[in-house]
Amino acid sequence: MSSASQAPHGDLGPVLTVRDLEVTFPTARGPLRAVGGISYSIDPGRTLGVVGESGCGKSVSALAVLGLVPPPGQVTGGTIALGTLEVTAMDEGALPAIRGERVSMIFQEPMTALNPVLSVGQQIAEAWALHRAGTAADAREAALTMLERVRIPNPVERYANYPHQMSGGMRQRAMIAMALACGPELLIADEPTTALDVTIQAQIIELMMEMQAEFGMAIQFISHNLGVVSEIADDVMVMYAGHIVEMASTEQIFSNPRHPYTKALMETVPRLGARATRLPTIAGTVPDLLDLPPGCPFSDRCPLADEGCRQAAPTLDDLGGGHLAACFKSQEDGP
Amino acid sequence: MTRYVMGRLVESVIVLVIMSFVIYALIGLMPGDPIDLMIKSDPRLTPADAARLRAVYGLDKPLAERYLHWAMAALSGDFGHSRLYVQPVLDVMPGFLLNTFNLMGLTFVISIVIAVPVGVYAALRQHSAGDYAINLACFAGISVPIFWLALMLIIVFAVLIPVLPASGVSSVGGGGFLDRARHLVLPVVTLTIFSIGSYTRFMRASTIEVMRQDYIRTAFAKGASRNRVVVRHALRNALLPVVTIIALSFGTLFSGALITETMFAYPGMGKLIYDSIMGNDFNMALVALLFATLVTLLANLAADLAYAWLDPRISYSGGGGTPR
Numbered sequence: 001m002s003s004a005s006q007a008p009h010g011d012l013g014p015v016l017t018v019r020d021l022e023v024t025f026p027t028a029r030g031p032l033r034a035v036g037g038i039s040y041s042i043d044p045g046r047t048l049g050v051v052g053e054s055g056c057g058k059s060v061s062a063l064a065v066l067g068l069v070p071p072p073g074q075v076t077g078g079t080i081a082l083g084t085l086e087v088t089a090m091d092e093g094a095l096p097a098i099r100g101e102r103v104s105m106i107f108q109e110p111m112t113a114l115n116p117v118l119s120v121g122q123q124i125a126e127a128w129a130l131h132r133a134g135t136a137a138d139a140r141e142a143a144l145t146m147l148e149r150v151r152i153p154n155p156v157e158r159y160a161n162y163p164h165q166m167s168g169g170m171r172q173r174a175m176i177a178m179a180l181a182c183g184p185e186l187l188i189a190d191e192p193t194t195a196l197d198v199t200i201q202a203q204i205i206e207l208m209m210e211m212q213a214e215f216g217m218a219i220q221f222i223s224h225n226l227g228v229v230s231e232i233a234d235d236v237m238v239m240y241a242g243h244i245v246e247m248a249s250t251e252q253i254f255s256n257p258r259h260p261y262t263k264a265l266m267e268t269v270p271r272l273g274a275r276a277t278r279l280p281t282i283a284g285t286v287p288d289l290l291d292l293p294p295g296c297p298f299s300d301r302c303p304l305a306d307e308g309c310r311q312a313a314p315t316l317d318d319l320g321g322g323h324l325a326a327c328f329k330s331q332e333d334g335p
Numbered sequence: 336m337t338r339y340v341m342g343r344l345v346e347s348v349i350v351l352v353i354m355s356f357v358i359y360a361l362i363g364l365m366p367g368d369p370i371d372l373m374i375k376s377d378p379r380l381t382p383a384d385a386a387r388l389r390a391v392y393g394l395d396k397p398l399a400e401r402y403l404h405w406a407m408a409a410l411s412g413d414f415g416h417s418r419l420y421v422q423p424v425l426d427v428m429p430g431f432l433l434n435t436f437n438l439m440g441l442t443f444v445i446s447i448v449i450a451v452p453v454g455v456y457a458a459l460r461q462h463s464a465g466d467y468a469i470n471l472a473c474f475a476g477i478s479v480p481i482f483w484l485a486l487m488l489i490i491v492f493a494v495l496i497p498v499l500p501a502s503g504v505s506s507v508g509g510g511g512f513l514d515r516a517r518h519l520v521l522p523v524v525t526l527t528i529f530s531i532g533s534y535t536r537f538m539r540a541s542t543i544e545v546m547r548q549d550y551i552r553t554a555f556a557k558g559a560s561r562n563r564v565v566v567r568h569a570l571r572n573a574l575l576p577v578v579t580i581i582a583l584s585f586g587t588l589f590s591g592a593l594i595t596e597t598m599f600a601y602p603g604m605g606k607l608i609y610d611s612i613m614g615n616d617f618n619m620a621l622v623a624l625l626f627a628t629l630v631t632l633l634a635n636l637a638a639d640l641a642y643a644w645l646d647p648r649i650s651y652s653g654g655g656g657t658p659r
Contacts, residue, residue: 068555100558112549117571117646126567127557162647178557 013083014041015185015218016065016103022077023060023069032289034060034073036242039316044185047212047219049233049250051226051265053286057242058222062188065220066105067095082186101131104179108191110171114163120174121147121159127181146177149214150207169200173207180215188220193228205232226269230254238262241287241297244316248323258319258330260302296327304329339651340636347632354628355409355621359402362617368394369418369615405621415618419611424622428607432626434504435603437519439592442526447581450531454538455565455573461543469535476532485525485598492521502600522599526592530584537580542573575646582638585630 023035035057042048050058063069065080067087080087082102087095107113115123124146125139132142140159147155150173163171172192179187189208193201209232212219223229229236229250236253238246238261246259257263264282284301287293295312299305309328316326325331370388374380389395393404408415413423420427457469493501500506500518545551546569554568593605604623611619643649 066556068552096555096558096560098558099556105556107549107553109549113553115550115554115568115572116648118568119647126559130558130563164648175553178553181557 015044015083016220017041017081018061018065018078019080020078021061021064021075021080023057023064023073024076025073027290029290031076033076034242034289035064037078038239038242038244039078040237040244040247042186042218042220044218045212045216046234047221047232049229049236050220050222050239051224051229051236052239053224055286055289056239058239059190061239062105062190062220062222065186065188066099066103067092068099068105096130100127100179100184101182102184103186103188104182104184105188105190106172106175106179106192108194110168110175110195111163113175114171116163119160119162120166120171121161124174124178124181127178131182142181143177146181147174149180150174150177150211152177167200168196169203172196172200172204176204176207176211180211180217183215184217186218186220188222190222191224192221194223194225201228208232226254226265238265241292242289243297243326244324245298245327246325247316248321248325252321252323256323258323258325259298259327260304260329261298262325264301298327336651340640343636343639347629347636350632351625351629355406355625356402358621358624358628359405360398362612362620363398363401365612365615367615369617370394372615414622417611417616417619419614419616419619424619427619428623428626431602431604431607431623434601435596435605437515438522438526438596438601438603441519441523442530443585445523445527446531446534449527450534451538451574451577454535455542455570457535457539458542458546458573459565466539469539473532473535476528477536479528481525481529481592481594482598484528485521485595488521488525489598504601522595522601525595525598529595534577534581537577538573541576542569545569545573548572571645575642578641578645579638582634582641585634585637 018041019039020037021035021039022033022037025032025034038057038061040048050062052058060069060073064075065082065087067090069075075088078088082098085098085102087098090098114120118126121140121143124143125136128134128142128146129136129139132138134142144155144159147158152158152170152173158166158170158174163174166174175192187208192208193204196204205228208219208221211217219232221229221232233250236246236248236250237244238253238259240261246253246257246262248258253262254266257266261282264280267280268282282301283303287297287300293299293310295308295310296302296305296314299309302309314326314328314331316324317331318324319330368389370385370392373388374385386395393401396404405415414425416422417424417427453469457466460466489501492499499520501521502518504518505515506518546565551564551568554564559568592603593609595601596603596606597609604627608620608623608627610616611623639651643651
């Protein structure tokens with residue numbers, strides 16, 4: 001723990017500090033390290049974008065923050081701290097008290113993430129009532145206020161609606177209302193716009209930014225969509241095969257990507273006006289996490305890789321100005 | 336909603352009318368009729384006598400005509416006499432029906448009250464020793480032959496350790512509440528062991544399925560404790576498929592449990608239907624089978640209504656179910 005985390009939460013220290021986090025799933029072929037020792041932190045009110053392909057460990061590391069790694073997976077190393085509170089040292093039974101209260105999470109599929117047999121209002125009211133003392137009427141009042149704050153028209157009528165009676169965008173708004181009902185310091189959004197229409201995506205991103213301005217929470221925004229991340233994130237962290245390969249401010253990453261994987265990811269984004277007949281793809285496939293190359297995990301797909309890259313794994317080093325990358329080649333280049 | 340229920344009831348009546356003809360025809364197609372029985376028991380009857388008797392009872396007429404005759408009488412409330420019990424069939428049935436209701440109703444309630452929590456317990460501790468023990472017990476209950484189970488219970492609890500009566504609904508000359516309750520114990524235990532396994536297995540499978548859903552993760556993420564997640568978020572969803580199975584099995588309740596009723600000499604609907612078919616008691620068999628049909632139809636309707644009550648996505652009044 002850094003000394004900064006001595007400050008009470010909400011003060012100057014980071015909202016979230018992750019140190020050497022390792023998450024492992026036991027499999028028939030041996031332990032699978034879904035997250036292979038990552039460290040990062042998020043300061044109050046900031047937004048960290050987490051980018052990577054499916055299976056790179058971005059969702060699992062986020063679930064670990066809430067102590068919700070799906071069994072049989074478990075955190076096998078490192079620490080996670082919310083402010084000064086070390087989540088990884090907490091008792092299983094004490095975790096519900098911080099979930100929804102200090103850290104909330106919203107998910108990709110707003111349809112399946114809401115309980116189909118409870119009204120949307122009831123579900124938001126529950127999120128409030130789980131952490132706040134008050135009558136059922138107070139909880140209802142709080143839920144109605146939240147519905148209004150996430151710009152859902154006719155809150156009273158919508159309160160009684162069931163998830164299937166709402167559109168996808170509306171449901172995601174309701175999810176956000178539920179997540180923010182207790183004003184957490186950190187909101188983790190796991191691909192919150194991926195399942196939505198493009199126009200609705202923009203509305204949800206805008207809403208999240210407005211909510212951040214109102215509630216002041218930090219956001220960990222997970223997406224495989226670089227365009228979306230560039231709109232909302234202050235900093236970006238690129239993950240590959242359970243490791244962080246590059247981390248920098250959004251501006252640095254987009255203007256000057258240093259890791260070959262980040263560069264390749266950016267080239268796969270279609271651009272308006274570019275008349276490419278075929279979109280570029282990244283050659284090869286995501287490596288088998290049970291059978292990683294001995295050196296750099298990206299070495300077998302990397303156009304720049306040489307013998308050195310295949311022998312030893314690069315560490316995540318500062319290339320200057322807080323721009324971190326784990327690549328021998330970009331470290332050689334210098335800042 | 337009322338319109339839906341009314342519609343379903345009209346449908347049920349139509350099904351009932353069709354079934355009455357089918358059952359009537361099937362019974363009519365059975366080899367032998369009451370006259371054959373009379374001939375067997377009285378060797379002096381000649382074929383001419385038999386033909387005359389058939390004419391008297393209308394048994395020489397074509398099936399359709401006989402059915403219409405029966406249907407007209409039934410509509411005016413006359414379902415005929417029971418040959419075996421020498422009473423109007425509608426007077427015979429209530430006693431048997433009450434016995435079956437006691438036996439099956441009790442079995443039904445006990446099975447569900449045990450199966451739902453046990454199924455949920457096993458689901459939440461999937462692959463634990465407790466789960467394996469419950470599964471083993473369920474399969475044992477499902478696979479054990481019911482007549483053997485009944486015999487074993489009689490041998491153990493009525494013969495070796497004579498604590499419970501082995502047969503009937505009450506002792507001779509007895510008939511107090513406690514006495515009748517004691518007579519119910521062994522048949523109810525037999526049927527409960529037999530039916531509880533499948534309910535538990537369904538509840539377990541359904542709960543496992545629901546606990547994997549995204550909204551369960553959401554409930555955990557907002558800070559609900561494990562118990563709260565199970566009771567408030569999982570249980571109602573997990574009950575949905577089980578309700579259908581339970582409601583459908585409810586329909587079989589009133590047709591009785593033939594083997595169990597026979598083993599315990601318990602005068603219920605199963606035994607009534609069996610005896611009346613074997614004894615060529617057409618009128619009795621017809622009405623008893625029709626009643627079983629009616630209860631099955633109503634149980635189906637009840638299942639659909641229970642579904643709508645549990646699941647807001649299902650609406651029979653129209654409108655409410657469509658996204659706006």
